[in-house]
Amino acid sequence: MLTTLAPFLTTLAADVAEPAGLLPARQQMALSLGWHIVLACFGVALPTIIAVVHWRGAFRGDQGALLLAKRWGKVSAVLFAIGAVSGTVLGFEMGLLWPGLMGTFGDVVGLAFAFEGLSFFVEAIFLGMYLYAWGRMDPRHQFWMLVPMAVSGISGTFFILSVNAWMNAPVGFDIVDGEVVNIDPWAVFTNDQVWMQFLHMWLAAFMVAGFAVAAVYAAGMLKGRRDRHHRLGFMVPFAFATVAALMQPFVGHLLGLRVAETQPAKLAAFELALETESPSPLRLGGIVVDGEVVGSIDIPVLGSVIARNSFTEPVQGLDTIPVEDQPPVNVVHLAFQTMIGIGSLFVLVVLAYWGARWRGRDLLENRWFLRAVVACAPLSVVALQAGWIATEVGRQPWVVYGVMRTNEAAGDNPGLWWLLGATTVVYTGLTIGAVLVLRSMARRWRDGEEDLPSPYGPEPGDAEVEPAGTGAAR
Template identity: 50%
Template sequence: MDAHVLEAAAALRLIDADLAAARMQMALSLGWHIVIACFGVGMPAITLLAEWRGHRTGDDHYRLLARRWARAMGVLFAVGAVSGTILSFEMGLLWPGLMGTFGEVIGLPFSLEGIAFFIEAIFLGIYLYAWDRLPPVKHMLSGIPIVLAGVASAFFVVTANAWMQQPTGFLLRDGRVVAVDPWAAMFNPATPPQTVHMILAAFMVAGFGMASVYAVAMLRGRRDRYHRLGLLLPLTVAAIVTPAQIGVGDWAAHFVADFQPVKLAAMEGVFRTGRGVPLHLGGVVVDGEMRYAVEIPHGLSLLARWDPDAVVQGLDQVPPGDWPPVNVVHWAFQVMVGVGFALLGLAAWLGVAWWRRREPPRSRWFLRAAALSGAAAALALEAGWIVTEVGRQPWIVFGVMRTSDAVNPAPGLVYGFALVSAVYVVLTVATVHVLRRLARDLPVPVAPQERDASGHEVV
């Protein structure tokens, strides 16, 4: 074989390896950061709610919960700032084709997110260090900008990703971007469902995640009021949000059906366009066919179009080179939906028990489910982002720019992926260690009636 052909083939393999490394590095960074960011969105509101309840009822347990959660919030904010900084550098270093071409189109939401980040940082500092230096009402008021800035940060960042799903606000002439309208780009058709879906997911991850810590403690015998409130308050917030999230998820799925039919086909493993398309539960794609799935007749047509005989586009409408990896997208969607409905069942369990007895369920099975709910919510979050991002492939800007055209052409991206992976291992270990130390720092105040027969505190 000609030497030039061999050199070209070797170069292509290196390009493919670097593209895969860039994508895996971005997936690792985004997947790690997004969980921390969810606590930055949902935890301030839950903490402020605990502080408000403490001042309104005079219950010191609420106040201690708020104080402990605030300290953990500070740690997670600092760690999130580190991982967010890594992500911002990766956007330019790994994907210069994207930022070099479309930077002026999507620069606005990133700038606004930076402003929201600084507002959050300033008021978080006030909230943490002025706890005993401000009157209670003023201290609680200082927490409101943290809540608003956290939600705003999530909104602005997700609008940039929504633009990648539905690019608007520019024209392409001879390969050049002209007629840029940053506001139209930010408020693209994907922005409403995607931002609402993400913000509600953040409250679910924060609520279930915080509650799971206290559920584990209660399984170990700590049934005092402090731990009961630590379980019940964030779990109630998450339980209220969960049904709304199911409804928003349906809205987002209809958006995908209307604007990204190829992604929908991958989500459900639909290879041929047809009427009355069934809904697939489980299953795996083998040789271009969905196998071993439980089929609900006409289910997908009904859910996607509100018509059991509606036409659903299959993957046969686009070239195979434009297909996303179907098994990955399909199973990520299955996991997201399955876990979402399991959490809805947990929320219903809590709601029914509270309606009947005005207290949470006493069953150890309920505590076991609550203990798993934090990890389950994070898993559903990650699965949802896999559907969103992998389902868009092979496009980095849907229908406009391919991922392979945006990646940094410089060799050696594999080494960068290895380095960043090591950084995230260190960050994970350090974060867990610091949070565990914080959990043991402050004593738990116990009401007089919460003592055993020997007069010892029940903690």
């Protein structure tokens, strides 16, 4: 529901009055989901990344890798604890902000939310056990605690994405005389859009977490810390980010083909197709001003090739879609192209590194490459947010596509502006706190301290077996 800009740009039917709670609800969900989704990426991807270095340390005797696992586990705990706050807020917001949606379809999607919550608790339990086990358990046995952490992160992503896929292609119910009947909550998990949307978000999580962690060590190398600790700390997350970056264009392409069939208005906004053209051009940049496309670079035929897998099949134009069913074109188009542009840049960065490595060159000695990797961290977050804006604003004016409009889902409570203000203050405080805590941890690690406190972990000073070979910390 990342639809913060939609109220300003979406054209609604003139006789439909917007409820007083619609605008603050949209702003609140934009803030909450936009903030939480970044933390969720680390909750999904970090356990798997940690598992790789822990396995290397526990089963191959690499004490430097084991040290990385310990430190990344503590970082994961901090981010997980903060994410628990925003996740709890979101749990209450669904019913509070969107009473029409949850009151009508709560029985359909409630099971998916319940399973997502269960996955969250499983990950929290095993994260606590993993941290507490340092120095108390053989690292080879401790490794297996990471498996349910990684699995629960994946399952939680699947369950919450199944709700989003359901909003794009609703199933599992019938509407008879205005009532929702024949409810089948399990159908939400077998929706034919679930798996591709899940895979798209799963890869995005590894891109965000992979580039973010790699960027930390790239920044350290820019400051002259070029020891094995930093190289290993860079290589493992960068390898995950590489796989995700190279797979993502193919998954996105397959998703785009489905959008052409299921949500033609969204695809038309993606491609800035005001009219149906055969074949359709690919429009780079540009916006709609007074009903005309201005400022775009048009590449003939390529729009049909990318969006329809055809040299002649057209992208259905917005001229074939009622005005009241059209999304805010400029926002959707620019967000979509921002995501695509940054994703293409990531492909170039990872190919440059592995191509140079194949030729025997070490780009980790190249300061411009290290700077590019550092820039990839914030850019991955921008691409993530842009992707969600494109898909969620692109579904407008529907909250449940073809069934319920967003203005029908909102309540009539203008007091929600106070909730938005309070949430903004809380999230600002959490952001500042997270930055200060993580920077403090990094500084103390560089100074040689290892027994740092962390959420869910043992108290400092508890007897621990310190892995040998500790390198310079980042």
